[in-house]
């Protein structure tokens with residue numbers, strides 16, 4: 001299970017350098033893809049789950065426009081401090097930042113929810129439930145992040161070493177999204193970065209029974225054909 005006290009300590013140390021540490025072109029591509037999959041429209045209300053320093057805010061703001069609303073929730077006061085500075089510098093108006101564990105947060109009825117590089121939250125059944133209870137029926141839900149590579153081996157040891165600074169559990173590292181997608185319909189799973197990253201998307205507001213794997217569609221970008229284990233093509 002994720003360890004919130006450990007996460008607080010990790011991000012207290014990492015907040016100041018977080019944006020630099022997470023600025024590779026590959027990660028930026030995954031972020032862009034996740035935003036595309038959110039299919040945001042002007043005026044939408046968007047929930048950025050465990051928003052951290054707000055790296056995704058600019059893309060969300062561009063998509064929803066001045067009539068939209070962005071709510072970011074995060075456990076770490078230090079990460080949110082960076083997010084707050086970003087909002088002020090950019091002059092965005094309708095952005096609300098909630099300092100809280102997702103599990104206990106008072107979340108808005110959003111049109112879309114993004115889980116970006118937030119493995120711990122995806123592995124917390126209570127946090128996933130909280131978000132899916134809050135969003136509107138039919139809301140777009142997207143998750144993206146790092147995962148174990150399908151063929152495993154030494155590469156995964158390196159991956160884990162990198163990820164260790166940002167997660168407190170490796171539970172479900174093969175399919176970090178499974179607790180979320182069990183509650184979504186129209187699920188699509190996309191592998192990126194040779195299978196070491198993923199973007200999953202779907203719609204909220206369906207009975208878990210209806211959301212079973214027959215609706216799961218797996219894709220991968222042309223040069224990144226590695227399909228994560230357990231994903232069935234439609």
Ligand SMILES: C[S@@+](CC[C@H](N)C(=O)[O-])C[C@H]1O[C@@H](n2cnc3c(N)ncnc32)[C@H](O)[C@@H]1O
Nearest residue numbers: 050051052074075076079101102116117120166
């Ligand atoms: C790797 S950062 C991701 C930040 C941002 N979403 C991004 O894409 O860069 C993970 C974030 O999850 C937050 N976090 C971890 N557990 C959480 C929880 N239970 N509730 C809220 N935030 C949590 C951490 O404080 C941290 O800011």
